[in-house]
Amino acid sequence: MRLLSLNINKEVLDYIIENELYICDDVSEIDDAIYHSEVRYYNIILVKHNNTKYLKQILKYVNPRQTAVIFLVDEISKEEELELLKKGAIDVLKGSIPNDLLLAKMKSIHRENFENQYIFKDKYLINKEERSISDNKNNKLVINGKPFSILEYLIKNRHRSAISKEELLDVLWDDPEWVVRNVVEVNINIIRKGIQNTFEENFINTVRHRGYQIV
Missing domain, CATH: 1.10.10.10 (Winged helix-like DNA-binding domain superfamily/Winged helix DNA-binding domain)
Structure with missing residues (x-):
């Protein structure tokens, strides 16, 4: 199983890697996240970013039936959140997200993987x-x-x-x-x-x- 991440807490990524839950591609820029989502297949994408224009670009390149996309944002309007969900995001998490909650969300998607x-x-x-x-x-x-x-x-x-x-x-x-x-x-x-x-x-x-x- 393969995961693409941007701006995700290091403790979460360390846990994923140490337990061999996913092969992780951790990028540092939103442009890299968009590029990777276009050229490589992922089972799950975790991206923390506040510009929905870029988030929609990621969704443009993935098949929501095969790739679970979770976005983490500090703030977002109801209209923007609904648009991301309609375009294929499986969840939009707002504010400060505890590590255990994020891992629980991931487990609910790929239970057997955990x-x-x-x-x-x-x-x-x-x-x-x-x-x-x-x-x-x-x-x-x-x-x-x-x-x-x-x-x-x-x-x-x-x-x-x-x-x-x-x-x-x-x-x-x-x-x-x-x-x-x-x-x-x-x-x-x-x-x-x-x-x-x-x-x-x-x-x-x-x-x-x-x-x-x-x-």
Whole structure:
């Protein structure tokens, strides 16, 4: 999962990074935030800025069905707030926002991302600390490195019709522009082989010309 931030409290970012909740791109200027929102995919965008003209530019480049955008402002009129919400912001937080409230807002959006373990398909337990998946028959598969990150990302986005290779690269690699393009396919094959050997099942479907989907 990937996060874009501007002017967000360092304690919040440190907590996110230390707990490996998101890969964080923390920028220092609003122009950089606008640029990043245009060229890279993000699961969540946190921006603290008071000029709604720039905030609307960020919304212009994101798909609100895929990217949760939260704006933090010191003051804003009701009309401006409504306009940002209508254009796709999921929330506009005003005034001094406590760290625990901001983290709670984030957790309400990506609840599974904040849990160390969770159930998938009513019989598989995903354990983030062990980087493992186990079933109700005590079969267990430990998946190290990027294959686990890819599997977990697909599971967390199982409600979507397909996740493209480009999105997986953008979200899960620090510098996707330097990564060999077939690296996603290689990792998907590792995941499929492990799942097939351990559970005799394959729940990653290839959607032609679109990417991958959990089934």
